[in-house]
Amino acid sequence: MKWRLVLAALFLHCCAAAGIQAETVHLAAGVGLTDVVKEIIAAYAGSHPAAQVVPHFAPAGALVKQIEQGAPADIFMTPSQDWAEHLLAKGLAAPESSRILARNSLVFVGGGKTAAHSMEQLPALKRVAIGNPKSVPAGQYARQAMEKAGVYAALEQGKKLVLADDVRHALMYADQGEVDGAFVYATDALLAKNAKTLFTVGAALHEPITYPMLLTAAGAKNAAAKEFYDYLSGAEAKAALKKHGFEAGQ
Numbered sequence: 001m002k003w004r005l006v007l008a009a010l011f012l013h014c015c016a017a018a019g020i021q022a023e024t025v026h027l028a029a030g031v032g033l034t035d036v037v038k039e040i041i042a043a044y045a046g047s048h049p050a051a052q053v054v055p056h057f058a059p060a061g062a063l064v065k066q067i068e069q070g071a072p073a074d075i076f077m078t079p080s081q082d083w084a085e086h087l088l089a090k091g092l093a094a095p096e097s098s099r100i101l102a103r104n105s106l107v108f109v110g111g112g113k114t115a116a117h118s119m120e121q122l123p124a125l126k127r128v129a130i131g132n133p134k135s136v137p138a139g140q141y142a143r144q145a146m147e148k149a150g151v152y153a154a155l156e157q158g159k160k161l162v163l164a165d166d167v168r169h170a171l172m173y174a175d176q177g178e179v180d181g182a183f184v185y186a187t188d189a190l191l192a193k194n195a196k197t198l199f200t201v202g203a204a205l206h207e208p209i210t211y212p213m214l215l216t217a218a219g220a221k222n223a224a225a226k227e228f229y230d231y232l233s234g235a236e237a238k239a240a241l242k243k244h245g246f247e248a249g250q
Contacts, residue, residue, distance in 0.1 A: 023224040025053045026072040028063045030079050030137065031166040032104075032185050033211070036244040037077075040237050044228060051224055059166045061135030067092055067216065074219030075229055077101050077211055079185070080137035084212040097215035100249030101232060102241050104209045106141050106201040109174050109189050110181030117199050119149035122181075128155060129162040129173040129182035137209075138167040142183035145205035171195070185209070187245040211249065 029037050034057045041053045056063070056071075060078035064086055067073045076093065078084060087093040110116065116125055131139030146152035155161050164170035167184050174182035174195040181198060189197045213232060219225040231237060238248035 023051045025051065025074050025219075025222065025225045025228050027053055027055045027075045027077070027228075028067065028071075028073040029055060029057055029077045030060050030063070030211075031057050031168050032079060032138065032188055033057070033077060034168075035191075036187075036240055036246065039240050039244070040232065043236055043240065044231055048227075051228065053228055059131070059135045060137050072218070073216050074222050074225035075213060075232075076216055077213035078137065079104060079209055079211050080140065081207075081210060081212055082140075083137070084214060087214070087216070092217055094215045094217065094220040097220065097229065099213055099233060101211040101213040102246040102249050103211070104246055105186045105203065106138070106145065106183060106206060106209060107186045107189050107197045108181050108183055108199050108201065109171065109192055109195040110179075110198050111174070111177055111195055114180045114198060116181060119145065119151055119199075119201070119205070122146070122151050123154040123158070123160075125180040126160060127162050127179040128160055129164050129170040129179040131167045131170050131183075132163040132165065136164070136166055138170070138183065138185055139163070141206040141209060142201075144207060145183075145201045148205045190245050211246075 037055055041055060044053060060080045060083040064083050067087065076087060084098065088095050116122055122128060130142040133139040133143045143152060146155065162173060162179050164173060167188055170182040171184045171188050171192060173179045175192045215225060215229055241248045
């Protein structure tokens with residue numbers, strides 16, 4: 001009889017373990033969402049103790065490449081509509097799931113000695129940090145703004161642009177005084193210890209900064225992922241977004 005009890009216990013344990021594993025949600029998010037996403041996950045865990053949301057933060061371009069190579073991802077969120085559409089075009093995401101998580105704005109930050117309070121004054125600076133436009137959406141928006149303002153060519157030809165791996169590294173360069181200033185999101189500027197926001201980039205100079213989120217092809221088949229995805233559009237998630245300086249999406 002004892003061996004039957006042992007087998008029964010093992011069976012129940014395996015079922016429980018399988019249930020926990022089935023509720024794992026892999027979330028791929030842009031670096032600028034790190035703090036707010038961690039807070040949302042913590043709040044979600046309070047009401048869904050069995051769910052396990054595993055986040056991975058990286059520049060949008062890197063995340064897309066990883067997903068294309070088979071990295072686990074149920075939900076994808078990024079400050080770039082282009083990268084979201086790239087996944088959709090590749091058939092790696094569920095088109096009906098696309099929503100706007102949040103909106104943001106672009107600002108230029110720098111130390112107190114940085115004499116630049118408009119786009120036109122940037123060429124007078126020695127070093128300006130931006131996220132690498134090839135993979136970092138913040139860098140793409142910054143390049144768009146500088147090109148439209150007519151200052152990008154001068155900065156590039158003068159070798160004054162410092163390309164950062166992600167928007168947080170661009171902020172770090174400015175905060176530590178390694179550059180005269182940096183283009184970052186308004187939400188990232190709130191994290192600076194030394195650098196201050198010198199000016200907000202006009203919204204007309206770049207594409208709208210929206211954060212699309214969508215279920216990947218794998219996530220569309222994961223009930224736990226769909227449940228957390230719906231939570232991201234709820235009141236608690238929106239409150240967290242506003243707390244961190246984002247404009248919550250609709």
